[in-house]
Amino acid sequence: RKREGKNGAQIFDPVILDRTRQRAEIEHDIHEALDNDWFEAHFQPIVDTSSGEVAGFEALMRMRHPDKGLLSPAGIIEVAEETAIIGRIGDRILEAAIANLARLTSHTGMSDTYVAVNFSPMQFESPLPLRLVRLLDRYGILPHRLVVEITEAVLMHDNPEIRTILNEIHTLGCRIALDDFGTGYSSLSYMSRFPVDIVKIDQSFVRSIEDGSGIGQKNRMLVEGIAAISHKMNCLVVAEGVETAAQYGVLREIGIDCAQGYHFARPRQVDDILAELQQRKHI
Numbered sequence: 001r002k003r004e005g006k007n008g009a010q011i012f013d014p015v016i017l018d019r020t021r022q023r024a025e026i027e028h029d030i031h032e033a034l035d036n037d038w039f040e041a042h043f044q045p046i047v048d049t050s051s052g053e054v055a056g057f058e059a060l061m062r063m064r065h066p067d068k069g070l071l072s073p074a075g076i077i078e079v080a081e082e083t084a085i086i087g088r089i090g091d092r093i094l095e096a097a098i099a100n101l102a103r104l105t106s107h108t109g110m111s112d113t114y115v116a117v118n119f120s121p122m123q124f125e126s127p128l129p130l131r132l133v134r135l136l137d138r139y140g141i142l143p144h145r146l147v148v149e150i151t152e153a154v155l156m157h158d159n160p161e162i163r164t165i166l167n168e169i170h171t172l173g174c175r176i177a178l179d180d181f182g183t184g185y186s187s188l189s190y191m192s193r194f195p196v197d198i199v200k201i202d203q204s205f206v207r208s209i210e211d212g213s214g215i216g217q218k219n220r221m222l223v224e225g226i227a228a229i230s231h232k233m234n235c236l237v238v239a240e241g242v243e244t245a246a247q248y249g250v251l252r253e254i255g256i257d258c259a260q261g262y263h264f265a266r267p268r269q270v271d272d273i274l275a276e277l278q279q280r281k282h283i
């Protein structure tokens with residue numbers, strides 16, 4: 001956007017110019033990353049609260065930039081969605097996630113753990129179900145071991161095409177998780193209109209949940225309510241952003257099925273996870 005100058009000349013707003021430049025740089029990095037394989041899927045464990053075992057992993061996108069280091073997804077995803085290049089990044093992450101799950105399986109015998117992959121709205125195009133079938137088949141992974149994580153941005157417009165694709169994915173046997181639950185406008189209605197298997201309670205509700213008073217107490221009541229509704233709707237409940245033992249304790253009391261967060265582990269390269277498992281075996 002431009003601003004009119006005193007004499008009618010167009011003056012570029014320096015802040016906007018800066019943002020434009022930043023965007024262009026991210027876009028450039030994305031293309032480089034696609035060409036040079038800088039995208040990685042890091043795995044963060046999701047723990048079953050009744051057994052304490054790892055039920056699955058969430059695959060989280062990282063860009064390993066040779067100069068800038070390991071970059072987080074926030075800014076990258078935003079630009080990628082605006083420029084529609086998210087589809088190509090998504091394909092890479094999806095394949096990396098499934099390939100790494102296969103690798104984990106062959107090294108550890110974890111034959112029932114799942115991988116949860118984040119999807120942007122634009123990825124829900126008609127070829128997606130077939131692409132999933134082919135990928136799962138190629139890596140010998142059964143469909144129930146793939147969880148498709150969506151946010152309400154995917155469901156918001158109640159697009160019949162997206163609904164059909166989600167139903168197809170669900171019919172394949174893949175599971176659908178509703179991410180960031182409770183932060184949107186009408187999360188509850190999505191539970192009845194779409195084939196949801198897993199509800200992920202946003203970390204904003206988990207924060208301070210161990211406080212017996214104030215916001216913490218209210219959050220606890222909200223989480224109890226969300227868990228009750230989710231269970232009634234036959235959904236598993238995962239709590240996100242669990243950072244402390246105290247939070248985990250409350251969530252177990254409430255009867256949350258799974259928990260994810262720094263209290264258990266940060267997202268890491270699968271190589272590192274394998275190395276650690278290997279080491280534990282030799283203790």
Ligand code: C2E
Nearest residue numbers: 060061072073074077093118119120241242243261262263
């Ligand atoms: P999300 O799907 O809600 O993922 C959870 C985020 O919380 C991740 O941030 C994770 O690293 C972080 N996290 C996990 N445990 C804790 C904790 O205990 N405390 C705190 N403070 N944070 C925790 P990350 O990796 O930076 O990803 C940010 C967002 O980027 C994700 O939020 C997701 O919306 C998006 N994203 C990540 N990977 C992909 C991808 O492959 N495709 C798409 N479309 N989006 C992705």
Ligand code: CA
Nearest residue numbers: 058118149179
């Ligand atoms: Ca997610």
Ligand code: CA
Nearest residue numbers: 179180200240
């Ligand atoms: Ca989330």
Ligand code: CA
Nearest residue numbers: 179180202203
């Ligand atoms: Ca989030």
